[in-house]
Amino acid sequence: MAFEGLADRLQKTIQKVKGKGKVTEADVKEMTREVRLALLEADVNFKVVKDFIKRVKERAIGQEVMDSLTPGQQVIKVVKEELSDLMGGEQSKIAVANKPPTVIMMVGLQGAGKTTTTGKLANLLRKKNNRNPMLVAADVYRPAAINQLETLGKQLDMPVFSLGTEANPVDIAKQAIDKAKEEHHDYVIIDTAGRLHVDEQLMDELQNIKEVTTPDEIFLVVDSMTGQDAVNVAESFDEQLDISGVVLTKLDGDTRGGAAISIKAVTGKPIKYAGMGEKLDELEAFHPERMASRILGMGDVLSLIEKAQDNVDEKQAKELEEKMRSASFTFEDFLEQMQQVKNMGPLDELINMMPGANKMKGMKNLQVDEKQISHVEAIIQSMTKKERIDPGIMNASRKRRIAKGSGTSVSEVNRLLKQFDEMKKMMKQMTNTSKKGKKKKGLMNFPFM
Known part of the structure; x- marks a missing residue:
């Protein structure tokens, strides 16, 4: 992913000041030094870095930060705004001629x-x-x-x-x-x-x-x-x-x-x-x-929503939510959702758009194996419709047939069945506890992560 090295370094640097009740001039100096090195290592123009650091330092030592109730958060806000301005500030839209074309x-x-x-x-x-x-x-x-x-x-x-x-x-x-x-x-x-x-x-x-x-x-x-x-x-x-x-x-x-x-x-x-x-x-x-x-590791929810709007059917999404709540989510639904999500782009890229994903346990070094996704699809497509809807009917001969048809092994079929069962339980817990404000720790054990 683009900016990966820069993102890692900047996130580590700003985390040091994030929770501080008081930010001193020495804190700002140390942070801007680290930010400067990170930008130079990312091949950002030297003059650009110099001007950027100067602006961040002036604002971070200014009243808007020092008088704030959450100075650490304000410093991060300053860095984000200045970084955004450096790249243009707002989206520059394409021109439209008064008279076509x-x-x-x-x-x-x-x-x-x-x-x-x-x-x-x-x-x-x-x-x-x-x-x-x-x-x-x-x-x-x-x-x-x-x-x-x-x-x-x-x-x-x-x-x-x-x-x-x-x-x-x-x-x-x-x-x-x-x-x-x-x-x-x-x-x-x-x-x-x-x-x-x-x-x-x-x-x-x-x-x-x-x-x-x-x-x-x-x-x-x-x-x-x-x-x-x-x-x-x-x-x-x-x-x-x-x-x-x-x-x-x-x-x-x-x-x-x-x-x-x-x-x-x-x-x-x-x-x-x-x-x-x-x-x-x-x-x-x-x-x-x-x-x-x-x-800066704050995610990109708007881009994620836009991708979802372009690729995910709203009616199907609502039906899926009901199935998750009632634990009636089947392999048929899973296959359909996999194909819709794949249309949105690489999964690890989508995960990086989630706010705080880089800080979630297991997310930091998460690898999405695209080949494994193909294996999962092949296994599901080798099942009969009845097997997809009710995996509980699987016996040894059915599993051997599915493994042969998908070019995989019986152990891979067993692994997918187990992971799918665990995923269904977690989905139900997540949808049922979200209303009560409880948070479920850990990652969903998706079959391709």
Whole structure:
């Protein structure tokens, strides 16, 4: 997960002041020193770190903290607000042209994931904003770039405008907008050419495309794995093209997060979107305040709710709650829920969005085994409908049949049956005690954790 090292270190640092009834200047000095080291190790720009620490220190030693009844909590609030401001403060929304189509230029270096991000953005606009985008293949130099975009268009059932590899990219962009007007597309997303490094020829071409299309947005796609180099690339493109925003790719990887934290402060241009995986639905609007919460271990409930709203059927969720209360939850229900939750994204990522999950016993080093999930699904799918509804009828021959059908062993089938039974009991306890305000300690023993 992105920011993992930074998050661990910052959380340990701020925990030291969290419960303090009194915070001294020495406490603040020690905390800001640790925060400074954590940010520098995460590859955050040195000048950005210096300014950030200065602001945190001024506020943390100021009256809003020292006069507070909970000074430790106030210090954490200051760090969170300043971290959020550093990344842009508020979500920067996409522009909408007064007269359609809205034109978006996608620019960046080769290898940053520009073409895939073009498809992801079109998919997001259609899904979330109910838009009707058209993709434009204006990269005539990179082998198979046009084919790649056309393949994405087919996967998304979305039109791709192309004039082949021999046409001038400026003409392609110009004609694409005319075509979009004819066919009533409200967004035109132009996938432009990239290079291995910034050069004069590339910038001239991009400036010419900008001149003939007058784009509403120019998005620079940068690979967050490149760290501080991503910030340097952003500066170069912004100087030449006056970009309107940045899209960070591979933010789900083991990137240290320095690019995400530095880009806004260095260029003044907001991060608009973040790629959180390879699938075409794994592009998210970037929310600085939510990311700050996630980094500081406060969870990201709003993003979790949005994912649930997009992927979980509300009626089914209510029915499921009733089944949990009455302990009538079956393997049929479990399989259905597994498939809905899988659509929301990697499970360990979802767990990290839960407030305080990093402090819960067993959660810190929780590993979700995706292969094990497949094994569990295979076992359940090898059961008959009667067995899924009433696992109590399982005997030795049924278990052997299920193991054979799922490519697993009888011991794995037994383990799943035992874990499922334990999980049902815990679910019932949790739903029944939640009304009384009691808290159940420990983790649900899910069969894939």
